[in-house]
Amino acid sequence: MGFFFTPRFVLINVIVIFQCFSLPTFAQDFDFFYFVQNWPGSYCDTERSCCYPRTGKPSADFKIHGLWPNYNDGTYPSNCDPSSPFDRTQISDLVSSMEKNWPSLACPSSDNTKFWSHEWNKHGTCSESVLDQYEYFETTLNLKAQANILQALQTAGINPDGSHYSLDKIKSAIEEGIKLTPGISCNVDGSGNSQLYEIYLCVDSSASNFIDCPVFPNSNCASSVEFPKF
Numbered sequence: 001m002g003f004f005f006t007p008r009f010v011l012i013n014v015i016v017i018f019q020c021f022s023l024p025t026f027a028q029d030f031d032f033f034y035f036v037q038n039w040p041g042s043y044c045d046t047e048r049s050c051c052y053p054r055t056g057k058p059s060a061d062f063k064i065h066g067l068w069p070n071y072n073d074g075t076y077p078s079n080c081d082p083s084s085p086f087d088r089t090q091i092s093d094l095v096s097s098m099e100k101n102w103p104s105l106a107c108p109s110s111d112n113t114k115f116w117s118h119e120w121n122k123h124g125t126c127s128e129s130v131l132d133q134y135e136y137f138e139t140t141l142n143l144k145a146q147a148n149i150l151q152a153l154q155t156a157g158i159n160p161d162g163s164h165y166s167l168d169k170i171k172s173a174i175e176e177g178i179k180l181t182p183g184i185s186c187n188v189d190g191s192g193n194s195q196l197y198e199i200y201l202c203v204d205s206s207a208s209n210f211i212d213c214p215v216f217p218n219s220n221c222a223s224s225v226e227f228p229k230f
């Protein structure tokens with residue numbers, strides 16, 4: 001009985017209470033990043049269609065969708081820090097590269113702020129312990145420069161010409177060109193064809209190096225997929 005309310009008892013309680021409240025911070029940690037690029041022709045070639053950004057039609061290349069903190073079990077944290085809103089003025093010197101490499105194709109046409117803000121709020125705020133807002137966008141642009149998916153495909157004779165290609169050949173072409181096994185997801189065009197949509201590569205949790213993916217997203221692709229024009 002003499003132990004209760006002694007300085008030692010109070011100290012132990014303070015430590016336990018502190019640890020309980022700090023748990024959510026640990027729960028927001030993550031294991032690796034997915035670096036996701038998508039093919040604008042496939043984003044646009046669906047029933048929903050698309051709108052070009054106000055800067056005009058993007059070039060025919062894979063574009064960045066996002067850099068997403070993920071867990072090894074396939075789940076992921078999201079919207080981790082509402083107190084850290086997207087601030088375009090913080091990345092003003094990255095904007096012209098972002099317009100080229102990370103354009104929004106959502107309707108109505110925009111200056112991309114909504115898309116970039118969505119990516120920062122949903123995903124970027126979950127890796128703030130590693131990358132602040134500027135670093136998050138800068139790092140993602142650098143990853144894009146290191147992983148030229150279109151070049152890898154075209155080297156293997158796989159071109160965005162509206163024809164169908166075997167999914168295995170697409171995967172092998174990326175493995176050959178980038179030296180990494182990609183995750184691949186598909187969507188469906190207006191006529192119901194499965195088409196090449198997103199390419200997932202994995203990056204370590206310090207965002208420094210590409211790594212073999214600990215887990216792949218479910219591939220919803222047919223064994224032969226369309227590679228539409230853009």
Ligand code: AMP
Nearest residue numbers: 038043065066103104105106115119122
């Ligand atoms: P996320 O919430 O980050 O998993 O991204 C999913 C959303 O991003 C979906 O609503 C997609 O339609 C959208 N999305 C994917 N690519 C683009 C793009 N290039 N422009 C605008 N929205 C996109």
